[in-house]
Amino acid sequence: MRDMTYAGVMSRKNEIMKRALGMDYEKFEGPGISFDYEKMMEQAGYPMEEVRRIQRSTNVGDTPLMELKNLTAAVRKMAEPGKGARIFIKDEAANPSGSFKARRASVSCYYAEKKGYQGVIAATSGNYGAAVASQANMRKLKCIIVQEVFDSARVGQPEILEKGRKCEAYGAEVLQLTVGPELFYVFLRTLEETGFFNASLYTPFGIAGVETLGYELVEQVRQRCDRDPDVVVVTNAGGGNLTGTARGLLKAGAADTRVIGASVDLQGLHMASDRDFNRKSFTTGHTGFGVPFCTWPDRADVPRNAARPLRYMDRYVTITQGEVFYITEALAQIEGLERGPAGNTSLTAAFALAREMAEDQVVVVQETEYTGAGKHLTAQLTFARERGIDIRRGDPRDQVPGKNIILPSDPSCIGVRDLDMEQLRKSYLKNALKKNGVASSDLSHEELDFLAREIRKDPGYVVAVLEELGL
């Protein structure tokens, strides 16, 4: 009789994962705490052309790039003369399941089918569930989605309720849970029971699937503007969207394009809290995922996370819930596009960033997502108001996550707040040593090189920081 207790199942994690991923991550491990990231991406993923072929076979990708001329004009009205970059948006809502997540699901489902799995499982409360369910249908696979949906009073976040509905509309079995990280236990248990493939967001497939997004947008900008994008803004949560997009930019040769991550600021709300769970209006794309995954990627549901944002991120900014709602409304009113709101996180940051950029420069927002009941901004604001959150016009900088939502009194109030990249890198290094239980004096040259690549710095920087931190 197998031990099905929490501790029992968790202790079989590696064994369950190996079977559910059909590959052995051991072969990518290097000396000590290091591993060969590029080797993993090459050997376990697929080359760009192959990924494009896989995606085209299930109608994923090749989404339109739209210029937001009216929004650009609104930025220029507020900007100093000569400032106000052209804003473009990649309409990822045009993918089969309504978001860029179809790209990530497409490669996983292709691999699962090829390897002879009967079905796929994903642990996600986001758009990824519908993406996996949709791609699974195209590949004749069964699908199970594990979601964190309800607080202990069985009140569900409307956005997640909608995502659950959409998964069920595609014929997925949806396991809906109350708040808590033990969702991972249910996920492992279900993988073990079914022998299905782990369609994690964080495998090399999940990242290779997004590389096409970065690659396509460079091709489109070059064709339309005769230049490379100056800035690409990416909504950042688990880091896969940013990592994949940035890798795609590099593969297209756009080495000078700056990659800026953007998250909704939800600092102060605890992600595993039954009380805080329904006090947020964004279920992803926020700092509650963005910061921890950035500073310790290997907290994911795979042995080594292929999403490693600090390797690619030039800058990381936050914006507020109220600002995103405001820009979502602007997108509908002045551009005639009803999308998001969660997917408009990067658009909101781009709106602020474009103001500081030159007129001839190009900023690309690399995704939109579908909207609908539950996911809509009025659904979120109604839900928030019912929970006693104060909603008003004013200065978004007065936001207190979980207490209020401030819709800007004026578009000029919209501004990004920078997260300190140095602090993020230090925090990564601290975690890398702590989680692996090693001291800096134990580190070999290979390990120092690895840590340096992880944060896009040189080994000398790593040594200096570790010394400064007294590790």
Place this chain on the structure above:
Amino acid sequence: MSEVVPAHSWVQIESTVLSPDERSPHLPEETAACPLVLWVKGFLKGPALVGDMVEIETIIGRTLSGKLLEVNPPYEHTFGRPIPELLEVRKDFRSLSCRGGAPQ
């Protein structure tokens, strides 16, 4: 009301996955105090009453068990109500962008 729910009805069941004392040791207090509960839908295998322990066959053919909670559970999430503060924003944008300005 204790009407028998016929076999093959589309239902939702509830089960406790972990009681508070079986949960992960690293949880905020308010979460640690609650059980981890799971809900899932499927076709009822045999006739039963709401509240009974039952088995269902899920849409992909797995058999799962739990307490019968609801028959033909609806989706009740909506677009919510119009938000007055958001309507103000809408009005601002319309006067910015529309030829002739917004209606007074």
